[in-house]
Amino acid sequence: MRVERWSWEGPAGPNLRGLAPLLAEPGLVIVRFGERDGGGDGVPxxxxxxxxxxxxxxxxxxxxxxxxxxxxxxxxxxxxxYLVAGAGLELPAGAAVPQPALLLAARRAGPRAFRRIVLGEGVIGAEEAVKLGLAHAVVAGEEELPLPVAGSLAALTAGRDLLRSGASGTGALALESAAFRLVFAGGDPNEGARAFLERRPPDFGAKDEIDRS
Structure with missing residues (x-):
């Protein structure tokens, strides 16, 4: 699986433009947000x-x-x-309207997160962010990330697409069924079954890791 690493520095716009070629190809793109970007215009x-x-x-x-x-x-x-232990998410102060990207993240996370971001202010701690659904886990450091780098890229991408769709009910079931068929057509499930029977790690393709920090 292709793994790219990028260090986010400065305003959002230049970073997104630099990341565009990496994001256009399948794989994992890990971005380290290490600076407090406290100002500037929102991202359209x-x-x-x-x-x-x-x-x-x-x-x-x-x-x-x-x-x-x-x-x-x-x-x-x-x-x-993922949030490194001790990290905080600083919300817009006072009557400032949250920027589009922050509102989108809040909607994805659910009503509690949306209310916290729109009506609240101050800092959301790492543990609270996980409880609100804004983050998946708190980690000790980047080396502790629980990433499926040796897993099936097809399965990972299919799961990601289902989550991004935001579908529910019968629509979600139909999408899940279609994704299931596509993943099986690619052959990775057969390799997983063979690896299990042969008591060896599955081989879903070589890991290609590039650090662009």
Whole structure:
């Protein structure tokens, strides 16, 4: 599985433009958010689609220093969001309207997260972010990320697409059935079954890891 690493520095716009070629290909793109981006204009919804509609599975890692400003919304719109222990998410102060990316992340996470972001202010701690559904887990450091780098890229991408769809009810069941058929057509389930019977790790393709920090 292709794994790309990127260090997010400065305003959101240049980072998204730089990431665009990496996000256009299947694989994992791990982005380290290590700076507090406290100002600047929000990211337009169209520009954000480079990130939210990417072919790659996006992974945001928010460092211990926490995050604020436009970059916060982008980070929370990743497919997988991890916070290093001690990280905080700084919300817009006072009557400031949350930026589009932050609102999108809040809607995805659910009503409790939406209310907290729209009506609240201050800092959301790492543990609270997980409880609200804004992040998936708190980790000790980037090396502790529970990522499926040796798993099936086809299965990972299919699961990601189902989550992104936001479908429910019969529509979700239909999409799940279609994704199931596509994954099986690719052969990875057969390799997984053979590996289990032969008591060996499955081989879903070589791991190609590139660090662009």
């Amino acid at each position: 919804r169209r520009a954000l689609e480079v990130w939210t509609a990417s072919r790659a599975v996006t992974v945001a890692v928010i460092g211990e220093a926490g995050l604020a400003g436009p970059s916060l919304g982008v980070a929370l719109c990743a497919d997988l969001v």
